[in-house]
Amino acid sequence: MATTDTTPAPKAAGVPERVVYRGTRPGPIELVAEGFRDIWSRRRLARYLVQADLKKKGSDTLLGNIWWVLDPLLQMVVYVVFVSILTRSSKPDYPLFIFAAILPWKWFASSVNDATGSVVSQERIIKQVHFPKIVLPLASTVSGIVNFAFGLIPLFALLLFLYRDRASPTALLIPVIALPQFVFTLAFSIFVAGLNVFYRDVGNLLRHLLRLWFYLSPALYSADQLAHLSESHPQVAHLLALNPFSIIFESYHAIIYDDVLPDWGGLAGLLLVSCVLLALAILFFKRVEPAFAKVL
């Protein structure tokens, strides 16, 4: 192609050879399939975005990436102090119990927080280059995994040095619980990233909503501690059962703290529901995506 002495320039991959627009709107199934194709064809872009995010997060602090290890530990200390003041009798080995829930929650909350602004913060490039915007919330969710993985270092340190009698092979099941959590987080992130383009209040609202969500989930307490509540208010029990983080936290508690197998049925159900939610979130995102360049 090039008529110059330089080597031929690369051709864009994943960019259609031909752009034809005839005003027809693709159906919902087609849109969801397109969303998955977008993700697959631009996995390299997602990877670069994750690497960039991780580089930045560590670069401007004195301790750098050590914060990924310290952060959940300090948060654990805060909750232990807080709960010990509020209630006299806490569970045995309570720090470990809390830590098993803080770690996955930090992944979820930081992914959702980052994803909320992920599209809006790339305003300039969205107006200049045509690319699938769905990789932006995807990258936020994936870089949360790396954070989560670093948090496993202090977790295993706790198990091996402080709570050796609670260390058991069941803790190796963490990835099995992390999978449905990832799918759920991705669905939620894609949805809020799309919504935030149109309503910038989403971020403000989410900060409080996430905090409330955490306290309403069995993270700092176990579900059976709410037994008295569900006896008097059965509706509340139903509501709590709908919370995906009931299953997620109980499963992490089971394999890390109680050293028993998790509720497989509950996890399978969560995975199924999360996949449906992911399809719906992608559908929503693909529907509103064409408007991004105009609204931003």
Next chain:
Amino acid sequence: MSTARADPYAIDVRGLGVQYSLRLTRKTTMHQSFIRVLRRHEGPTHFWALRDVSFRVVHGESLAVIGPNGAGKSTLLQVLAGIIMPSEGIIDVRGQVSSLLTLGAGFDQELSGRDNILLAGAFLGIDHREMEERLEGIIEFADIGQFIDAAIKTYSAGMRARLGFSIATAVDPDVLLLDEVLGTGDQAFRAKSQVRIRELIKAAKGIVLVTHDMNWVTQFCNKAMLLERGHIVAEGDPADVVRIHQERSERARLEKAASVAALAG
């Protein structure tokens, strides 16, 4: 490629219209959209940035789009690049499209120049292996020395512009969309970039160039189109269209001056 040769055009646009909603614009909050729902029928809710725009760019043609500010020139490029969906009409762009809209748009201030080149390539959808092969050439053309491994935030404006230009022109597209990119950097780099633009224009099958520089229009384009308020006013030989544009903007200026004078009087 054989189909492209059989068909003589690179871009075919028929009855294009792009409508903007005034209800959902920049930084709406729930509060604002709630108020708008209450006052549903007050004021205009939409405006057309482009309407009834039809044109064709055949192979070997380079089309200059000129017109006053707010005529819809940039919107037209965004539609051709696939960034904005048209509200009505048919668009057919044949071949690989590259848009040199504002340069360095996707730069991440915290990352090094090298990382930013790879990131930009990924945004543009260029295969990463080819991008890595092309890396040294891009760095050399941008001519920013050892700064290439420093964060972009330490770059001067000129260095940023040079790097942006160098990345954006690393692809040889079939259809090239240019938006006012021609006056970047210092004198030496401007000369170098003009050579590169000439090469790209020679290699591409069709070019659409948006500019305010009338010299570029007559120098590089063999066809011109005058847009005003989203409509095509004139189309044809660059020299003719430039003349019409200059006459019309002169008249508009005089009319404005006259109305100001009338108000003052």
